[in-house]
Amino acid sequence: MKIEDIVKTLDGTLVAGGNSDRTVGAVVANDLMSDVLLNDSDDILLLTSLASDQAIRTANIVGAMAVVVHNSKPLPQTMCQVADTLGIPLISSPLSKYDSCVRIHAALEAEKNG
Numbered sequence: 001m002k003i004e005d006i007v008k009t010l011d012g013t014l015v016a017g018g019n020s021d022r023t024v025g026a027v028v029a030n031d032l033m034s035d036v037l038l039n040d041s042d043d044i045l046l047l048t049s050l051a052s053d054q055a056i057r058t059a060n061i062v063g064a065m066a067v068v069v070h071n072s073k074p075l076p077q078t079m080c081q082v083a084d085t086l087g088i089p090l091i092s093s094p095l096s097k098y099d100s101c102v103r104i105h106a107a108l109e110a111e112k113n114g
């Protein structure tokens with residue numbers, strides 16, 4: 001699953017950070033960035049409700065492939081600037097974090113099963 005697939009699946013918008021050809025290796029849904037730092041998976045798709053540049057900086061540290069912010073929260077300009085600078089795709093979605101998890105899981109399963 002690539003960025004354009006994530007955007008479509010989550011009815012989202014790619015806000016910053018550009019597109020990437022990386023694929024989802026793991027999904028982490030969390031608002032506590034200290035917990036995200038404990039994850040050692042590769043190519044994490046970070047689902048969060050935290051609309052601050054801290055989420056992007058944490059995503060950079062763990063090597064995340066993208067960050068999705070939920071509930072159509074307004075994204076501060078600094079968050080978008082950091083995403084652009086670090087080249088981390090930032091997606092805004094109108095869905096709740098729960099609904100996004102359900103949709104991403106279904107899409108990954110469908111992709112896995114062909």
